[in-house]
Every structure is written in C-alpha cells, then in structure tokens.
Amino acid sequence: MREEIIVSGRNNPLIDPQLHVWHWEIPTYLFLGGLAAGLMFFAALYTIRNKENEYKTAVKIAPIIAPIALVLGLIALFLDLHHKLYFWRLYTTIRLESPMSWGAWTLMVVTPLSMIWTAIHMKDIFPKWNWKFEVIEELIEFFKKHKKTLAWIMLISSAILGIYTGILFSAFNARPLWNTSILGPLFLASGLSAGAALVIWMSKNHAERKRFAQLDLMIIGIELFLIIHMFMGFLASTQVQIDAANLFLGGAYTAPFWIFVVFLGMIVPAILEGMELKGFKIPVAIPVVLVLFGSVMLRFIIAYAGQASRWLY
Amino acid sequence: MRYAMAIDTKKCVGCSDCVVACQTENDVPIGYCRDWVVEVMDGTYPQLEMELRSERCNHCENSPCVRCCPTGASHYSEGGTVLVSKNECIGCSACITSCPYDARFVHPEGYVDKCTFCLHRVKKGMQPACVAVCPTKCMYFGDLDDPRSEVSQILKKRKYKTLIPEAGTKPHLYFLI
Numbered sequence: 001m002r003e004e005i006i007v008s009g010r011n012n013p014l015i016d017p018q019l020h021v022w023h024w025e026i027p028t029y030l031f032l033g034g035l036a037a038g039l040m041f042f043a044a045l046y047t048i049r050n051k052e053n054e055y056k057t058a059v060k061i062a063p064i065i066a067p068i069a070l071v072l073g074l075i076a077l078f079l080d081l082h083h084k085l086y087f088w089r090l091y092t093t094i095r096l097e098s099p100m101s102w103g104a105w106t107l108m109v110v111t112p113l114s115m116i117w118t119a120i121h122m123k124d125i126f127p128k129w130n131w132k133f134e135v136i137e138e139l140i141e142f143f144k145k146h147k148k149t150l151a152w153i154m155l156i157s158s159a160i161l162g163i164y165t166g167i168l169f170s171a172f173n174a175r176p177l178w179n180t181s182i183l184g185p186l187f188l189a190s191g192l193s194a195g196a197a198l199v200i201w202m203s204k205n206h207a208e209r210k211r212f213a214q215l216d217l218m219i220i221g222i223e224l225f226l227i228i229h230m231f232m233g234f235l236a237s238t239q240v241q242i243d244a245a246n247l248f249l250g251g252a253y254t255a256p257f258w259i260f261v262v263f264l265g266m267i268v269p270a271i272l273e274g275m276e277l278k279g280f281k282i283p284v285a286i287p288v289v290l291v292l293f294g295s296v297m298l299r300f301i302i303a304y305a306g307q308a309s310r311w312l313y
Numbered sequence: 314m315r316y317a318m319a320i321d322t323k324k325c326v327g328c329s330d331c332v333v334a335c336q337t338e339n340d341v342p343i344g345y346c347r348d349w350v351v352e353v354m355d356g357t358y359p360q361l362e363m364e365l366r367s368e369r370c371n372h373c374e375n376s377p378c379v380r381c382c383p384t385g386a387s388h389y390s391e392g393g394t395v396l397v398s399k400n401e402c403i404g405c406s407a408c409i410t411s412c413p414y415d416a417r418f419v420h421p422e423g424y425v426d427k428c429t430f431c432l433h434r435v436k437k438g439m440q441p442a443c444v445a446v447c448p449t450k451c452m453y454f455g456d457l458d459d460p461r462s463e464v465s466q467i468l469k470k471r472k473y474k475t476l477i478p479e480a481g482t483k484p485h486l487y488f489l490i
Contacts, residue, residue: 082404
C-alpha cells in the first residue's frame with residue numbers, strides 16, 4: 001500500500017485537490033471553433049470545386065454561422081483569461097512551439113475571413129440587403145473577384161483551426177489523456193461533422209441534404225475509427241496512459257463518454273441519417289441536434305477528464 | 314551557470330518551515346504556496362517506510378511551461394531558472410496544465426505565479442529562503458556547473474532521484490535518498 005499526502009497543507013485554488021483550471025470556457029470555444037472550421041471548410045471546398053449553386057446552403061448561407069460562432073468563442077476564450085487586460089500580449093509575439101500562439105494567430109486570419117465570406121454572400125442570404133455605402137460595395141466586389149483565392153486560404157486555415165482545437169490539448173504531456181496526437185484529427189472530424197450537420201439542417205434542397213448526410217455518415221465512421229485507435233494507443237502505452245484510458249473504461253467518465261458522445265452523439269444520428277437516406281421520413285432536427293450535442297460533449301468530457309489524469313509519483 | 318537544489322529526504326522532518334519562509338519572503342497570498350511538503354507512506358503496518366519531500370518548481374531544463382506559453386511570459390532566466398514576467402502573462406493557464414508537478418498557480422491578481430528559486434536573494438549571494446531557514450539543513454542550493462558548489466558535492470557523494478524523469482522535463486530538483 002502506498003499513500004501520498006501533502007502534509008504542509010497545499011491548497012492552491014484551481015490546482016488542489018484536483019487540477020481544474022480550465023472550466024466551461026475552453027471546451028465551449030473548442031466546440032464553436034470546430035463548428036466554424038467545419039462550416040468554412042465545406043464552403044471553401046465546394047467553391048473550389050465549382051459547386052456553388054448545387055450546394056448553395058453550404059457555400060453561401062450556412063457560413064453566416066461561422067463568424068457568429070467565432071466571436072462567441074473568442075468571448076469565451078477572453079473570459080477564460082485571468083489576466084484579461086494583457087490579452088494583447090498574444091499578438092506581440094509569434095511562438096512556434098506554443099499551440100496557443102498558433103491558435104491566436106489562426107483566429108486572427110480565420111475570423112476576418114469568415115466575416116468577409118459572409119459579407120460577400122449577404123445578398124444571397126437576405127435578398128433585400130443594402131450596404132448603403134459604395135466603398136463597402138466596391139470592397140465586396142473586389143473580394144468577389146478573388147473568391148477562389150479566398151476559398152483556398154479558407155480551406156487551409158479552417159483545417160488548421162479544426163486540428164489546432166485538438167492539438168491545444170495534445171501538446172501537454174503532463175496530462176496523459178490529452179497527450180495523444182489523435183486528438184487533432186478527432187477534433188477536426190468532430191468539427192466537420194458538426195458543420196455538415198448544420199448544413200443539413202439549414203438546407204432546403206434535397207440533393208444537398210443527401211450529399212451532406214452521406215458526408216456526415218462518413219465522418220462519423222472516421223470519428224469512431226479514431227476513438228478506437230485512441231484507446232488502442234493508450235492501452236498499449238505507459239501506465240499513466242493506461243490509467244487515462246481507464247477513466248473511460250470503467251472509471252468516472254465511462255458513462256458520460258460512451259452514452260453521450262459515442263451512442264447519442266455518433267451512433268444514433270448515424271443510424272437516423274442512414275435511415276433517411278434509405279427513404280424513411282425522419283425529422284431532420286433530431287440527428288442534427290444529436291451530432292451537435294455529441295460534439296459539445298466530446299470537448300467537455302475530454303477537457304475535464306484530461307485535467308483529472310496525471311503522472312504518478 | 315545552472316542552479317539546482319538537492320533535498321535530503323533522510324534529514325527532512327517535514328516541519329514545513331520552508332513553506333512558511335517562502336510565503337513570508339515572497340509575499341505569497343494567503344491560501345497559496347509556492348513550495349509544499351509531501352509525505353509518502355509505503356507498506357502496511359508494522360512494515361512502514363516514510364519519505365518526506367519538500368517540493369517546488371523543478372526549474373526544468375526542458376520546461377513544458379516555457380514551451381507552451383503563447384506570449385513568452387514564461388522564460389528561462391539566470392542560471393536556468395524558470396520565471397514568469399507578470400506584465401507579459403495573460404493568465405491563460407496553459408503552463409499550469411502543462412506542468413506535471415502542478416507547481417504553478419494563478420495569483421489572485423491574475424498572472425501565473427511560482428517558485429523563483431528566490432533569484433532576488435541568490436543575486437545578492439544569499440540562499441533561497443527555504444534553504445536558509447531549514448532547521449535540519451536538509452537542503453542544498455548552488456550551481457551544478459561548479460564542481461565545488463555544495464550541491465555538486467552532495468550529488469557526487471549521495472544517491473538521488475528526480476521526480477517523473479520519464480516526463481522528459483529534465484528537472485533540477487534532486488532528492489537525496
């Protein structure tokens with residue numbers, strides 16, 4: 001038997017008895033950032049492939065959610081900072097080793113980009129929209145001319161944003177649960193899935209809905225594959241990572257993870273989307289809300305469980 | 314120059330004087346601490362073994378906290394000590410999650426705070442507060458690059474361990490066993 005206690009009474013807030021320094025703000029932001037990345041990725045992809053009119057919702061309408069999600073996410077990030085008035089320090093340096101520095105600069109590119117994209121399509125979303133100032137009209141005309149270039153920048157930067165939401169966690173070797181590079185692709189896939197689901201919800205076009213249901217099904221398949229691989233990797237690794245995996249395989253996070261994330265967030269919506277593709281009539285909101293819910297839960301559970309996993313000594 | 318600390322687990326009695334000395338010297342806010350004492354009890358009665366360790370920031374050579382800091386507030390300073398510049402820190406807590414020793418905390422004023430090896434004292438030729446005050450003289454502080462320093466000498470003579478060397482941080486807190 002081994003018992004280890006701090007006898008001098010260390011009780012640093014947010015650190016003891018168990019690390020909980022990142023609350024709801026970080027996972028909320030990771031979800032919103034992932035969702036925006038998903039929406040922008042599909043918009044860029046189908047613009048590059050010249051399918052703007054076939055997939056009108058994905059390219060022109062759904063991306064309006066992206067700047068809203070990003071701004072809300074940025075507010076959440078700002079709330080998370082403890083030394084708020086110094087936030088501008090993020091933008092006085094570029095630190096290649098720090099995922100958060102990457103994230104801050106990526107957001108600096110992605111957020112204005114999402115706003116420009118929305119502005120370009122404002123008249124497609126609201127036909128009566130009037131910019132009132134000629135300067136703005138001219139500016140938008142300029143961006144419209146270079147839409148393909150914008151789409152390429154958006155494709156790459158949204159993929160970086162989606163992956164970075166996972167890398168933010170996986171760069172911390174002090175938290176064995178997070179210390180797996182699979183979190184990058186897993187969070188990207190989860191963001192893409194959420195984006196695709198939102199397109200299905202907003203679209204009124206049958207062909208587009210079908211396309212995105214197929215895409216979503218495929219991405220959910222990839223997510224399940226990545227989750228299985230994540231656990232295989234953990235179980236074949238060191239004791240600390242085996243312990244981290246056990247948080248989900250019998251430990252405190254077993255029920256929430258497998259029920260909310262895997263079953264309700266992936267398997268059930270996959271079945272419903274599959275049934276819809278086969279011709280069954282299913283209210284589209286159900287699978288969409290489940291996918292979004294699963295995506296939120298994935299971030300919250302990984303964020304909270306990661307802070308509970310630690311090295312032994 | 315490479316500052317390090319060696320702590321004799323055989324001589325430490327766990328009085329926590331180092332903790333109080335640090336809190337006083339560094340004006341650590343009430344309810345917080347930059348160093349602490351861990352008691353490890355091994356075995357079942359009557360075969361018990363106890364180890365006492367006075368712990369603090371390990372001033373790692375390969376510090377995850379310096380690596381993950383988005384603004385460069387966490388940095389290496391004189392003698393390899395790891396410090397936080399409070400006017401650069403945004404309080405994002407990335408360094409806190411990155412530290413396998415949980416040695417950092419958020420100061421009530423918002424920035425992240427931790428042990429500094431009392432660099433302000435060391436610069437004046439004094440020992441860190443915790444070392445200076447230890448009633449059993451179980452702590453040794455000095456320059457690892459100087460073979461005649463107290464810490465180099467004791468590490469030559471005694472067996473020692475570091476905490477979680479497998480995390481790859483190259484800690485500079487040595488525990489004599």
